[in-house]
Amino acid sequence: MIELNNVSKWYGQSQVLDACSTRVAKGEVIVVCGPSGSGKSTLIKCVNGLEVFQQGEITVNGISVGAAQTDLPKLRAQVGMVFQHFELFPHMSITENLTIGQIRVLGRSKEAALAKALGLLDRVGLKEHASKHPGQLSGGQQQRVAIARALCMDPVCMLFDEPTSALDPEMITEVLDVMVELAKEGMTMMCVTHEMGFARKVANRVIFMDQGRIVEDAPKDEFFGTPRSERAQQFLSKILSH
Amino acid sequence: MLSDFDFSVIADSLPFLWSGLQFTLKLTLTAMLGGIFLGTLLALARLSSVAPLATAATWYINIMRSIPLVMVILWFFLVIPLLTGAPMGAENSALVTFTLFEAAFYAEIMRAGIQSVTRGQVAAGYAIGFSYSQNMRFVILPQAFRNMLPVLLTQTIVLFQDTSLVYAIGAKDLLKASEIAGKNYNRPVEMVVFVALVYFVICFALSYTVKRLSRRR
Amino acid sequence: MNYHWNWGIFLEPVKGGDETYLDWLLTGFGWTLAVSLSAWLMALMLGILVGTLRTTPSKPLAALAAAWVELFRNIPLLVQMFLWFFVVPELLPRELSLWVKQDMPAKEFITATLCLGLFTSSRVAEQVRAGIEALPSGQRMAGLALGFTLPQTYRHVLLPCALRMVVPPLTSEFMNVFKNSSVAFAIGVLELTFQARQMQEDSEQGIETFFAVTLLYFICAFTANRVMALIERRTRVPGQMAGQMAGHQTT
Numbered sequence: 065m066i067e068l069n070n071v072s073k074w075y076g077q078s079q080v081l082d083a084c085s086t087r088v089a090k091g092e093v094i095v096v097c098g099p100s101g102s103g104k105s106t107l108i109k110c111v112n113g114l115e116v117f118q119q120g121e122i123t124v125n126g127i128s129v130g131a132a133q134t135d136l137p138k139l140r141a142q143v144g145m146v147f148q149h150f151e152l153f154p155h156m157s158i159t160e161n162l163t164i165g166q167i168r169v170l171g172r173s174k175e176a177a178l179a180k181a182l183g184l185l186d187r188v189g190l191k192e193h194a195s196k197h198p199g200q201l202s203g204g205q206q207q208r209v210a211i212a213r214a215l216c217m218d219p220v221c222m223l224f225d226e227p228t229s230a231l232d233p234e235m236i237t238e239v240l241d242v243m244v245e246l247a248k249e250g251m252t253m254m255c256v257t258h259e260m261g262f263a264r265k266v267a268n269r270v271i272f273m274d275q276g277r278i279v280e281d282a283p284k285d286e287f288f289g290t291p292r293s294e295r296a297q298q299f300l301s302k303i304l305s306h
Numbered sequence: 307m308l309s310d311f312d313f314s315v316i317a318d319s320l321p322f323l324w325s326g327l328q329f330t331l332k333l334t335l336t337a338m339l340g341g342i343f344l345g346t347l348l349a350l351a352r353l354s355s356v357a358p359l360a361t362a363a364t365w366y367i368n369i370m371r372s373i374p375l376v377m378v379i380l381w382f383f384l385v386i387p388l389l390t391g392a393p394m395g396a397e398n399s400a401l402v403t404f405t406l407f408e409a410a411f412y413a414e415i416m417r418a419g420i421q422s423v424t425r426g427q428v429a430a431g432y433a434i435g436f437s438y439s440q441n442m443r444f445v446i447l448p449q450a451f452r453n454m455l456p457v458l459l460t461q462t463i464v465l466f467q468d469t470s471l472v473y474a475i476g477a478k479d480l481l482k483a484s485e486i487a488g489k490n491y492n493r494p495v496e497m498v499v500f501v502a503l504v505y506f507v508i509c510f511a512l513s514y515t516v517k518r519l520s521r522r523r
Numbered sequence: 524m525n526y527h528w529n530w531g532i533f534l535e536p537v538k539g540g541d542e543t544y545l546d547w548l549l550t551g552f553g554w555t556l557a558v559s560l561s562a563w564l565m566a567l568m569l570g571i572l573v574g575t576l577r578t579t580p581s582k583p584l585a586a587l588a589a590a591w592v593e594l595f596r597n598i599p600l601l602v603q604m605f606l607w608f609f610v611v612p613e614l615l616p617r618e619l620s621l622w623v624k625q626d627m628p629a630k631e632f633i634t635a636t637l638c639l640g641l642f643t644s645s646r647v648a649e650q651v652r653a654g655i656e657a658l659p660s661g662q663r664m665a666g667l668a669l670g671f672t673l674p675q676t677y678r679h680v681l682l683p684c685a686l687r688m689v690v691p692p693l694t695s696e697f698m699n700v701f702k703n704s705s706v707a708f709a710i711g712v713l714e715l716t717f718q719a720r721q722m723q724e725d726s727e728q729g730i731e732t733f734f735a736v737t738l739l740y741f742i743c744a745f746t747a748n749r750v751m752a753l754i755e756r757r758t759r760v761p762g763q764m765a766g767q768m769a770g771h772q773t774t
Binding site: 155165168197 | 659661662664665666667668669670671672675679680683684687760761762763
């Protein structure tokens with residue numbers, strides 16, 4: 065479904081991604097972790113072309129992301145993305161947030177878009193908030209709306225960029241619950257997150273990044289059992305110690 | 307068409323234009339220095355806890371800021387001789403007008419500057435035993451001034467451009483000089499182009515400097 | 524102070540005519556409104572366009588927009604008036620140039636509006652650019668991630684938020700338009716300042732004249748301020764502080 069081949073990226077002189085390669089098969093759930101500044105967020109944004117990369121190749125569903133002839137908006141419409149800071153559109157109501165993409169990008173009718181939006185809102189447990197604006201919801205609710213917005217587009221896979229790290233602790237669970245459910249339904253997911261409980265529960269593989277490189281790329285049990293690199297061991301002991 | 311332009315008249319009238327520019331610069335500098343001084347006093351008055359003082363300063367600032375500058379220039383040119391009983395030249399009238407007018411604008415900048423100094427700094431000043439005026443002089447105003455330096459300079463560029471409006475009372479600044487020279491040589495078009503260029507070069511250079519100055523800090 | 528007051532002057536006929544001075548001032552008021560409002564409309568449209576272009580990834584477009592702003596910002600408005608009035612007609616092809624100079628209807632009004640509109644557009648553009656740049660970068664990414672093209676992202680995501688944010692700074696620009704329109708007297712537009720000078724000379728009642736004209740300018744500024752406040756209230760988004768579209772809410 066998603067394939068990365070020797071992807072490298074520079075900001076001017078400094079290299080932020082160094083020959084990253086991995087693949088995510090259909091229905092797989094991959095968790096990407098690593099210390100801050102390790103390039104994990106940049107990597108996931110390369111997958112739908114929000115960040116450009118200078119070397120290597122990324123294909124999503126067989127389409128090359130970096131190729132000049134690729135219709136990026138069309139590709140992005142098939143890839144759902146959830147951001148650290150939710151990024152709901154503050155000037156639109158919740159329903160408008162959920163329908164605008166369907167109407168303007170997929171060309172669905174207003175009625176069909178609304179039906180789809182209300183269905184997904186119901187699924188994330190927020191149907192009664194449909195006519196509110198993002199600023200009137202809590203962080204956890206906003207993030208669930210953001211997931212529903214991505215799902216409205218019927219994506220072939222989902223990208224999560226630290227979806228819980230801007231949330232207060234008591235709201236993290238409500239978001240993770242939605243993500244776990246999605247994973248169990250067989251959605252292809254690539255998640256940058258430090259929630260190791262989530263990784264243990266549903267991940268197929270865990271990728272550990274450091275200084276722009278993929279240091280480990282191992283099945284979940286292997287990663288948590290015997291991480292090979294010293295950095296990964298240190299990292300794990302740090303985030304699991306509390 | 308452009309090919310019909312005769313730019314040699316500019317070289318001939320440079321000394322005359324320079325005398326006009328000198329007045330423009332004199333007016334800018336006077337209004338800047340006087341305006342910042344009076345503006346700081348106005349800002350202090352506006353922030354003062356003496357209610358009548360604060361109200362008077364607020365009214366003065368708001369009135370000046372909502373009248374077109376051309377009208378203010380005309381007002382002063384009309385009213386000052388009536389008050390003093392003696393006619394006043396357009397140039398002197400302009401110097402007074404711009405100082406008093408710009409004071410209202412500098413006042414608002416200084417007020418923002420004074421308010422940008424943290425409470426902690428103000429408290430620390432009083433804590434070492436400074437009086438109100440000592441605290442203003444040694445602690446608050448220096449910081450306010452430094453914080454607002456780019457804005458003060460930007461306002462001065464606006465002021466420099468605004469001085470061209472003394473045209474309304476016939477004071478001989480750069481623009482008026484160019485108009486006179488244009489009439490003398492019967493070449494008004496070249497003169498307007500040249501004067502526009504002079505203003506542009508000076509303002510662009512100044513605003514570029516301000517931008518670099520505020521980036522460095 | 525030795526001044527002969529005459530507040531009844533407004534109802535007296537002008538010298539050598541059957542209009543009253545009040546008629547002069549009302550004509551001036553009309554032209555001031557006409558110049559200011561048409562220039563403001565023009566400045567809004569051009570300013571939003573230019574300010575938006577400055578934030579696009581296209582280097583040539585952004586540079587062009589930057590040059591636009593610098594050009595209209597660094598020359599005094601009065602000098603720009605003279606440029607449009609005396610110089611620009613000379614740059615046109617000969618027949619057009621002749622027509623503009625001799626036959627163009629409402630030449631002063633059109634020139635002044637064009638000049639004031641372009642001048643103000645550069646100031647509006649700067650506010651719009653600042654508004655767009657103040658939005659969190661994630662908003663642009665969220666728009667793109669949803670499959671919007673860049674123009675769609677601007678239209679549906681960035682501009683609606685940025686424009687709401689710039690209503691307060693645009694309020695003072697709107698008030699400035701009325702003040703700046705006074706400069707048009709210099710090229711012979713019969714607006715308020717022009718009429719003020721004419722009435723002062725004709726009637727020799729300068730204080731009464733200037734008082735009335737100043738009052739009319741006040742009314743313009745005050746109305747502009749109220750209109751923008753209304754717009755700000757009408758466009759406010761529930762759950763969002765006024766002028767605060769940029770903040771993340773992480774409650």
